[in-house]
Amino acid sequence: MKSLKELLENDYLNELKNCKDSAAASDLASQNPSPQVKCPLCLDRGIILKDDVAYPCSCMQQKKMENQFRHARMARGLLNCRFENFRQNYYRSSYSEDRSYLESALKALNASQEFVHACENDTHGLGILFTGPVGSGKTFLAAAIANALMEQDKSVLFLVVPDLLDELRATYKSQSNELDLLDSAREIPILILDDLGAHNYTEWTRNRIYSILNYRLNEELPTVITSNLSLGEMEEYLGARTTSRIIQSCRIFRISVEQDIRLSIYKEREKK
Ligand SMILES: [Zn+2]
Numbered sequence: 001m002k003s004l005k006e007l008l009e010n011d012y013l014n015e016l017k018n019c020k021d022s023a024a025a026s027d028l029a030s031q032n033p034s035p036q037v038k039c040p041l042c043l044d045r046g047i048i049l050k051d052d053v054a055y056p057c058s059c060m061q062q063k064k065m066e067n068q069f070r071h072a073r074m075a076r077g078l079l080n081c082r083f084e085n086f087r088q089n090y091y092r093s094s095y096s097e098d099r100s101y102l103e104s105a106l107k108a109l110n111a112s113q114e115f116v117h118a119c120e121n122d123t124h125g126l127g128i129l130f131t132g133p134v135g136s137g138k139t140f141l142a143a144a145i146a147n148a149l150m151e152q153d154k155s156v157l158f159l160v161v162p163d164l165l166d167e168l169r170a171t172y173k174s175q176s177n178e179l180d181l182l183d184s185a186r187e188i189p190i191l192i193l194d195d196l197g198a199h200n201y202t203e204w205t206r207n208r209i210y211s212i213l214n215y216r217l218n219e220e221l222p223t224v225i226t227s228n229l230s231l232g233e234m235e236e237y238l239g240a241r242t243t244s245r246i247i248q249s250c251r252i253f254r255i256s257v258e259q260d261i262r263l264s265i266y267k268e269r270e271k272k
Helices: 004-031 059-069 098-122 138-151 161-174 178-188 205-217 231-238 240-249 262-271
Strands: 046-052 053-056 127-131 156-160 190-194 225-227 250-254
Touching: 059 098, 059 138, 098 127, 098 138, 098 231, 098 250, 127 231, 138 156, 138 225, 138 250, 156 161, 156 178, 161 190, 161 205, 178 205, 205 231, 205 240, 231 240
Parallel strands: 127 225, 127 250, 156 190, 190 225
Antiparallel strands: 046 053
């Protein structure tokens, strides 16, 4: 299995190679534009010459976002999770006087935006723990935070905990790449841990998660965590010392819904 660092290095090397290739290709293309050229404005050079002055082409911004997104390891479907797409109507109760779901969701949204805002000046400080049942929009907010931070050019790593556990287990025997992933999770300025839930933790994976969170707490590196566990359950699954690190390093917001948001989306879609 390839480590995160290897993947990043490969990406980087491929990009270098593509740059060279496309520079050579666009020399040809300028005489004879080929259908393989992706950007007709700059012929994939990345720059546009105007009166002998070079300007970056608009395709570079798009490319940069795509690279950041890949480096953050986020799933494609999360690209559209944006604060402005946050749908308050999923949090309305059928008892119209009950605003508790909506109020707690708005508090969580507000805290997420404050967090992004605070990171503009300094990426050190408290993180956020979103707790609540499956389908209450926790991952949406975590992904919206990640997207907003990447737009600020911040380094973000988005790890889905069950996948992280698989990777840690896979490296358990080989011992070779484990350190790379752990180092990245410890040292990245902003880490998102999505779905820190009721999984099959071994003593060994539990210790790894503790070491990530403990390091980040000591270095004041914020972590955004989503979990459907209560703090009591978290203690059961992850142990008291990890839970205590999370409480020390995160503001905690509980989000609830009357109906799983995915089910609401499904119903909307099928009505059309
Ligand atoms: Zn271009």
